[in-house]
Amino acid sequence: MASTPPLALFVGMPGHELSVDESAFFREANPFGLFLFRRNLDNPEQVRRLCRQFREAVDREDAPVFIDQEGGRVQRLNNGRWPSFRALGEFGALARKDLELGQRAMRLSSQAMATLMAELTIDSGTTPVADLARKGTHEVIGQRAFGDDPDLVIAxxxxxxxxxxxxxELPVIKHIPGYGRVTVDPHFDCPVVDASREDLAATDFRPFMALRDTPWAMVAHLIFTQIDPERPASVSPLVCNLIRQDIGYEGVIITDCLTMEALKGTWAERVTAALDAGYDIALHSQGDLAASQAAARAARPLSQQSLARIARAQAMRGAKRVDIAALHAEVEQIFTDNGIA
Structure with a gap:
């Protein structure tokens, strides 16, 4: 194993297996992690094999593999070979009727989903979403969030x-320091939020402050005009400092995918800006080999501070497994009994 730390970078890849060129790239560049999408997932054995290929290429048995597996419309394990999990917003609706029952259903569903990913040797579904979805919030968040009540979201x-x-599994709270005020889709445009710091601290920031012991967090692309009017949060030293100092978050921070149209500049410029801002890891999950190579050339090895944060996160991981089918059925029965389809 190389003595130099891995690059502070997650990348994607296009298919179900690593090509010779992709394996060579992973071996030579040594990105910290791999981010999978629906395009990479066919069946359980294939997924485990792909994860193993990546880890063998970078020569790290513990190299992390992440996906987006929140439930609802954002779940990549949805080609019919795996259970379909409900959106977080549905659990929020149940919790508004009966908080204790909503929490129980959420816990059972999460245990089932976590066991599923663990069996596939995937380390994280990059969940939960802790944003406050309110009237006017763009559907890019929508049912991905529990609702607009900070206390319910926290619970x-x-x-x-x-x-x-x-x-x-490694939970990843999204999207620190708060993404619930977005009114445009960052895949195509950069959201702009004009709320004051005081207003944000009393609302959108609250879940992240309460959940700041979560080992990983993801920062997304939006401009807070009262914090940094020039740069999106994912490339802003001012927002990064707010997350670390005002919110008090000490875990690993990864950016949302840097290929979204909310950002400007080349892939290299975006990676450099994110890491210069102070974030631990840049995410470039598009999957094109040439684009990944450009991102890797701009990345740098993980800092000692980032490595320490990653180690603390690793130490928090347990090994509990559950009966996926039984818990999934129990969750569905809870919704049925409460008149929720």
């Missing part, structure tokens, strides 16, 4: 976090 997100850690 429900905590169930996801605990269940994921118990199973050995």
């Amino acid at each position: 429900m997100a905590r169930e996801v976090i605990n269940a994921m850690l118990e199973a050995g």
Whole structure:
């Protein structure tokens, strides 16, 4: 194993297997992690094989593999070979009727989903979403969020976090420091939020402050005009400092995918800007080999501070497994009994 730390970078790849060129790239560049999408997932054995190929290429048995597996419309394990999990917003609706029952259902569903990912040797579904979805919030968040009540969001997100850690999965709170005021889709444009710091601290930032012991967090692309009017959060030293100092978050921070149209500049410029801002890891998950190579050339080895944060996160992981089918059925029965289809 190389003595130099891995690059502070997650990348994607296009298919179900690593090509010779992709394996050579991973071996030579040594990106810290791999981010999978639906295009990479066919069946359980294939997924485990792909994860193994990546880890063998970078010569690290613990090299992390992440996906987006929140439930609802953002779940990549949805080609019919795996259970379909409900959106977080549905659990939020149940919790508004009965908080204790909503928490129980959320915990059971998260335990089942965490076990599923653990069996596939995937380390994280990059969940939960802790944003406050309110009237006017763009559908890019929508049902991905529990709702607009900070206390309910905190209570429900905590169930996801605990269940994921118990199973050995890495929960990733999204999208720190708060993404619920977006009115445009960052895949195509950069959201702009004009709220004051005081307003944000009393609302959108609250879940992230309460959940700041979560080992990983993801920062997204939006401009807070009252914090940094020039740069999106994912490339802003001012926002990074706010997350570390005002919110008090000490875990690993990864950016949302840097290929979204909310950002400007070349792939290299975006990676450089994100790491210069102070974030631990840049995410470039597009999957094109040439683009990944450009991102890798701009990345740098993980800092000692980032490595320490990663180590603390690893130490929090358990190994609990559950009966996926039984828990999934129990969750569905809870919704049925409460008149929710």
